[in-house]
Amino acid sequence: METKQGTVAVTLTVNGEKRVGVAEPRMLLSDFLRHGLGMTGTHVGCEQGVCGACTVLIDGQPGRSCLAFAVQVEGATVDTVEGMAEPGELSDVQQAFRAEHGLQCGFCTPGFLASTQALLEQNPDPTDDEIREYLSGNVCRCTGYQGIIAAVRRVATERKAASHDA
Amino acid sequence: MTLESTATDPAATSAASSATTPQQPRPARYVGRPVQRVEDPRLLSGQGRYIDDVALPGMLHAAFVRSPHAHARIVGIDATEALAVEGVVAVYTGKDLDWLAPMVSAGPMREGVLAQSRSPLAVEVARHVGDPVAVVLARSPYLAEDGRDLVDVEWEPLTPVLDPFAALHPDSPLVDEALGTNNISHLEQSAGDVDTAFAEADHVTRIRFHSGRSTAAPIECRGVVAEYEDRAGGRFNVYSSTQMPHLLRMLIAPVLGVSQGQLSVKAPDVGGAFGLKCTVFPEDIVVPAVARMSGRPVKWIEDRWEDLAAGVHSKDMHCSMEIAATADGTMTAFRGHFVTDSGAYSSIPFTPLVDSQVAGVYLSSCYGVQNVAYSIDNPLTNKCQIGAVRGVGWVPGQLAREVAIDQLARSLGKDPVELRLQNMIGPEVYTTPFGQTYDGGSYAAALEKARDAVDYPAFRQRQAQARADGRYLGVGFSPFVEPTGWGTASAAAGGLPNGFFDTASVTVEPDGSVTVTTGLHSHGQGHETTLAQVTADELGVAMDSVRIVFGDTDSSVFGMGTYASRSAVLGFGSIQESAVQVRDRLVRLAAAMLEADDADIELVDGVAAVKGVPGKTVPLQQIALFGYFGGPARPEDVQRDGLTATSGYNPGETYANGCAAAVVEVDVRTGLVSIEQLAAVEDCGVVLNPIIVKGQVAGALANGIGVALLEDLAYEDNGEFVSGSLMHYLYPSTTEVPDLTLHSIETPSAVSVGGVKGVGEAGTISAPAAIVNAVMDALSPFGIVIEKTPMTPEYIRGLVRAAEAAATGPARS
Ligand code: FES
Ligand code: FES
Numbered sequence: 001m002e003t004k005q006g007t008v009a010v011t012l013t014v015n016g017e018k019r020v021g022v023a024e025p026r027m028l029l030s031d032f033l034r035h036g037l038g039m040t041g042t043h044v045g046c047e048q049g050v051c052g053a054c055t056v057l058i059d060g061q062p063g064r065s066c067l068a069f070a071v072q073v074e075g076a077t078v079d080t081v082e083g084m085a086e087p088g089e090l091s092d093v094q095q096a097f098r099a100e101h102g103l104q105c106g107f108c109t110p111g112f113l114a115s116t117q118a119l120l121e122q123n124p125d126p127t128d129d130e131i132r133e134y135l136s137g138n139v140c141r142c143t144g145y146q147g148i149i150a151a152v153r154r155v156a157t158e159r160k161a162a163s164h165d166a
Numbered sequence: 167m168t169l170e171s172t173a174t175d176p177a178a179t180s181a182a183s184s185a186t187t188p189q190q191p192r193p194a195r196y197v198g199r200p201v202q203r204v205e206d207p208r209l210l211s212g213q214g215r216y217i218d219d220v221a222l223p224g225m226l227h228a229a230f231v232r233s234p235h236a237h238a239r240i241v242g243i244d245a246t247e248a249l250a251v252e253g254v255v256a257v258y259t260g261k262d263l264d265w266l267a268p269m270v271s272a273g274p275m276r277e278g279v280l281a282q283s284r285s286p287l288a289v290e291v292a293r294h295v296g297d298p299v300a301v302v303l304a305r306s307p308y309l310a311e312d313g314r315d316l317v318d319v320e321w322e323p324l325t326p327v328l329d330p331f332a333a334l335h336p337d338s339p340l341v342d343e344a345l346g347t348n349n350i351s352h353l354e355q356s357a358g359d360v361d362t363a364f365a366e367a368d369h370v371t372r373i374r375f376h377s378g379r380s381t382a383a384p385i386e387c388r389g390v391v392a393e394y395e396d397r398a399g400g401r402f403n404v405y406s407s408t409q410m411p412h413l414l415r416m417l418i419a420p421v422l423g424v425s426q427g428q429l430s431v432k433a434p435d436v437g438g439a440f441g442l443k444c445t446v447f448p449e450d451i452v453v454p455a456v457a458r459m460s461g462r463p464v465k466w467i468e469d470r471w472e473d474l475a476a477g478v479h480s481k482d483m484h485c486s487m488e489i490a491a492t493a494d495g496t497m498t499a500f501r502g503h504f505v506t507d508s509g510a511y512s513s514i515p516f517t518p519l520v521d522s523q524v525a526g527v528y529l530s531s532c533y534g535v536q537n538v539a540y541s542i543d544n545p546l547t548n549k550c551q552i553g554a555v556r557g558v559g560w561v562p563g564q565l566a567r568e569v570a571i572d573q574l575a576r577s578l579g580k581d582p583v584e585l586r587l588q589n590m591i592g593p594e595v596y597t598t599p600f601g602q603t604y605d606g607g608s609y610a611a612a613l614e615k616a617r618d619a620v621d622y623p624a625f626r627q628r629q630a631q632a633r634a635d636g637r638y639l640g641v642g643f644s645p646f647v648e649p650t651g652w653g654t655a656s657a658a659a660g661g662l663p664n665g666f667f668d669t670a671s672v673t674v675e676p677d678g679s680v681t682v683t684t685g686l687h688s689h690g691q692g693h694e695t696t697l698a699q700v701t702a703d704e705l706g707v708a709m710d711s712v713r714i715v716f717g718d719t720d721s722s723v724f725g726m727g728t729y730a731s732r733s734a735v736l737g738f739g740s741i742q743e744s745a746v747q748v749r750d751r752l753v754r755l756a757a758a759m760l761e762a763d764d765a766d767i768e769l770v771d772g773v774a775a776v777k778g779v780p781g782k783t784v785p786l787q788q789i790a791l792f793g794y795f796g797g798p799a800r801p802e803d804v805q806r807d808g809l810t811a812t813s814g815y816n817p818g819e820t821y822a823n824g825c826a827a828a829v830v831e832v833d834v835r836t837g838l839v840s841i842e843q844l845a846a847v848e849d850c851g852v853v854l855n856p857i858i859v860k861g862q863v864a865g866a867l868a869n870g871i872g873v874a875l876l877e878d879l880a881y882e883d884n885g886e887f888v889s890g891s892l893m894h895y896l897y898p899s900t901t902e903v904p905d906l907t908l909h910s911i912e913t914p915s916a917v918s919v920g921g922v923k924g925v926g927e928a929g930t931i932s933a934p935a936a937i938v939n940a941v942m943d944a945l946s947p948f949g950i951v952i953e954k955t956p957m958t959p960e961y962i963r964g965l966v967r968a969a970e971a972a973a974t975g976p977a978r979s
Pocket of ligand 2: 437
């Protein structure tokens with residue numbers, strides 16, 4: 001994307017693949033991913049740091065890509081919705097969102113998926129209150145959250161059952 | 167989320183027995199089942215294609231210069247500095263766009279509304295904060311914003327009109343001089359003998375209620391990408407995040423000076439809309455216009471401040487409501503006055519009457535009150551325009567009526583549930599005093615079910631106990647009726663005397679796969695799924711062989727778009743009408759191939775079989791191939807029409823109903839309201855897909871919680887807009903929306919194909935009044951009267967403080 005200040009090269013590992021792009025210092029990570037690298041799965045709902053639609057995993061931690069400049073994450077590992085499963089497949093989290101109708105328009109969904117992935121890594125068996133608390137930084141205007149919370153619960157239960165079986 | 171549903175026996179209600187369209191016996195393999203959504207794998211893996219994902223070669227980016235003032239004259243615009251920025255390509259003002267025809271608010275849509283004309287970019291006067299006055303084109307969005315910040319507008323601030331009642335005063339300054347008045351519509355309607363009913367009433371309850379200013383604020387803001395091709399006499403391609411591709415085309419083509427055939431509208435995936443995106447906005451005109459002028463494709467993506475300041479606002483209505491009743495609690499008359507604080511422009515196409523008139527015309531709702539009157543006023547003010555947003559005027563209308571009914575119950579010392587049941591209409595087909603004909607519903611049953619869902623008698627005990635402990639719990643109920651499948655009849659019954667219908671085209675392709683095109687649109691409702699369910703059942707094919715095509719005026723048949731909870735009814739009806747014809751041809755082809763009688767052919771799962779003759783089958787693939795290429799052996803109509811049929815549907819009036827019940831706790835020290843339980847009973851007729859219906863209801867309820875407690879678009883006394891970010895305009899999050907209790911009842915529509923009614927807005931209509939009533943019930947020991955939404959902690963705390971002061975103050979001592 002063309003800019004008026006000087007540009008610098010930014011190197012990131014996105015979904016396991018090394019990617020290099022140019023960004024001016026003020027370019028947001030969200031814009032860099034979407035328009036610099038063409039990875040439009042990450043969505044932008046406010047650029048005010050509130051809605052959470054732009055959430056990606058930066059070095060494994062959920063972060064709002066509208067609140068970071070691309071140059072700030074030089075060298076980092078970034079995971080986006082496009083890398084959650086092999087092509088043509090869905091991860092357990094994605095499948096659970098489908099099974100529980102955790103999405104309608106799908107615009108908030110990539111952010112919720114990233115937050116859910118991070119939550120379950122930190123806390124594999126969260127209570128409903130913990131799920132609600134953790135996801136309160138992502139907003140969804142469509143679902144009323146019922147399906148989203150049920151999806152997170154479903155993944156936790158399934159993973160627990162799978163680890164018991166193993 | 168608790169789920170439970172009951173199906174009423176269609177034959178048990180007189181609604182069904184008086185049906186005008188017989189229920190079609192269908193092999194319901196998919197309809198009614200919780201089929202997983204077809205669109206989900208795409209959306210879950212980041213492959214959705216939304217408006218900001220559209221890129222055209224050589225595209226420029228637009229940023230709008232907008233008024234910082236509520237009301238100001240534009241003295242001059244100097245773009246020199248902006249144009250000096252490397253990468254800024256052009257700046258256009260309203261004067262540069264004088265070749266456009268004006269945008270005219272659709273007066274013809276309703277009688278008794280002044281038509282208002284505006285230029286897409288303000289030329290002389292800006293009328294609200296955010297009103298666009300110029301547009302900057304640059305090679306990136308960052309550079310466009312750099313340029314925007316350097317456009318120098320010289321303003322002469324004018325006195326803003328901010329109070330809707332002051333705006334109605336003959337001496338008020340005018341928002342739009344050309345109209346000669348601020349009030350774009352005063353309407354009155356009355357049925358029965360309202361004056362006599364009030365004169366003879368044993369009891370009259372009067373309330374005032376201000377329903378606050380909220381909006382849709384979908385997570386995806388709006389956007390427009392446009393290109394102009396200089397061929398075939400000139401052609402616009404407009405990509406827009408709209409809910410109604412064909413209507414948008416119809417409404418913007420004349421402003422751009424081209425025929426509808428010279429303009430195509432393409433709506434990609436839309437990230438939530440909720441009514442807001444069925445408005446025609448200035449940007450829908452300006453972006454294609456400047457694409458033509460600059461000779462380059464142009465993209466504009468709205469930012470959140472623009473969405474909140476300059477999209478549409480909703481529900482800002484000052485209501486007064488009166489109920490006349492006899493001593494035993496029979497309600498004999500309703501009278502309402504609804505003043506919509508309409509903002510600076512009459513929104514296109516629905517106008518602010520989508521709030522005010524809708525509040526009035528459906529005032530009697532599920533009650534058998536025969537004397538009903540309302541009046542409405544729609545003063546323009548120097549604020550953002552009022553337009554259609556989920557629940558529209560039903561929300562304030564419901565608030566006014568249901569809050570007043572609770573007030574009546576308190577005055578009469580009656581139970582609010584009993585009082586409602588005493589006055590409720592029966593389940594059969596019913597014509598309201600204003601002439602709407604309901605298609606049968608579970609009006610009382612829904613309220614009873616909601617009452618049971620909150621365990622009402624047990625709650626009253628718990629409430630008394632809590633009060634003794636200094637805690638304030640309350641319960642509130644809100645039964646509703648909602649017009650859904652918006653066709654000509656229901657629109658006319660709601661005060662829109664022009665036509666609404668929809669068409670669908672169903673094609674069985676030569677390989678037996680099925681393509682359906684529709685002018686409806688989907689932005690979260692899952693039409694790729696529900697409409698495929700309907701098609702698959704009607705044709706007797708597997709659902710995964712059906713593809714639903716919509717969202718592009720070049721590839722879809724004409725349609726009215728998706729809003730007003732209309733698509734289930736219109737989609738079902740129009741697809742069924744078309745599919746029946748194609749199915750008939752398939753059956754005759756199969757009969758010819760199998761040398762059997764038409765009447766003996768069964769089509770199931772994409773295979774035609776002869777009844778009672780095992781093994782005598784032919785797959786759809788072969789039937790289709792025969793249908794296309796089978797020479798003179800085919801029936802004549804198939805030789806002529808192939809396997810495509812296009813048909814329209816214009817349903818009779820359909821009305822969903824239901825009830826919300828809220829249990830809340832109010833912390834009187836902080837004013838904070840917590841929702842302990844929100845239960846909703848929904849009767850949307852025959853359910854196409856229960857998962858999707860629950861999702862619609864849950865989302866609408868969450869929206870209703872926002873309306874009741876959080877969402878407020880605020881202006882300062884000088885007209886400055888102070889809710890321009892999601893830090894100020896608060897959404898319900900996971901911590902404000904509780905685990906919802908959702909119940910359903912299925913009363914099949916007496917008039918629609920398949921008995922479908924439609925769903926989508928119900929929760930937003932019902933929840934706010936239930937929550938307000940619950941809060942008033944909780945605070946009844948203080949005698950507190952709630953007069954507005956949202957009920958912020960500050961507002962509640964203020965009321966409690968005043969009540970405490972009154973109780974202990976000098977007046978009492
Ligand atoms: S877009 Fe980043 S938080 Fe909303
Ligand atoms: S699914 Fe539409 S915003 Fe969440």
